[in-house]
């Protein structure tokens with residue numbers, strides 16, 4: 188009698204223990220499936236896992252708002268609307284554009300071109316007209332190696348402080364020099380100091396290109412600091428401003444390429460970001 192009760196008790200305990208174990212595994216499995224579905228439905232979540240400090244919706248919208256509020260000009264506005272409309276695609280591919288102002292420089296620009304070439308990366312160079320003289324071969328090299336060449340005025344002037352005729356001449360003279368070497372008329376201009384004369388009635392139309400990330404490389408000349416600032420501030424769709432006029436900037440640029448490539452970024456020329 189006692190034996191039979193004991194067996195029944197053991198049988199009962201085994202049943203409830205097995206049931207509990209089965210329920211635990213079922214709930215664990217359902218949880219895993221839910222997580223997998225959430226991740227596949229939201230690729231940005233995967234990207235933000237890699238970069239926990241950036242790339243949230245709120246931050247992206249904040250940066251858009253900041254650019255609009257600070258009146259960063261026509262190109263920024265174009266870029267903002269383009270970014271918004273194709274945002275999903277960009278967060279997956281995480282495109283970013285490296286831009287270099289003030290060159291070409293006879294020593295630093297070739298170093299930079301070598302480094303970019305080794306890494307298969309294309310950048311955009313906004314060249315100063317008077318720096319082209321004597322460095323025509325470098326300009327040609329930029330063109331043949333797939334980089335985009337833009338205008339940065341002839342003598343690095345604040346266009347907004349010049350009368351229309353002089354401002355147009357600064358831009359036109361540089362366009363002519365670039366065209367002479369590359370055979371292509373530049374479409375993009377980076378106005379020095381970000382000062383674009385909006386109502387320029389010149390014989391040509393150009394697309395002004397400003398920037399999103401400015402590590403102030405020309406003031407610090409500190410490679411590690413420049414890399415750190417860019418890595419901290421860059422998010423998908425950004426245009427990064429650097430200068431191929433200092434050794435520290437060239438070293439920083441190549442460090443930035445390596446680090447952002449590691450994070451899944453793809454480097455494109457600015458036309459791909461703005462006109463896409």
Ligand SMILES: [Zn+2]
Nearest residue numbers: 288289379380
């Ligand atoms: Zn400049």
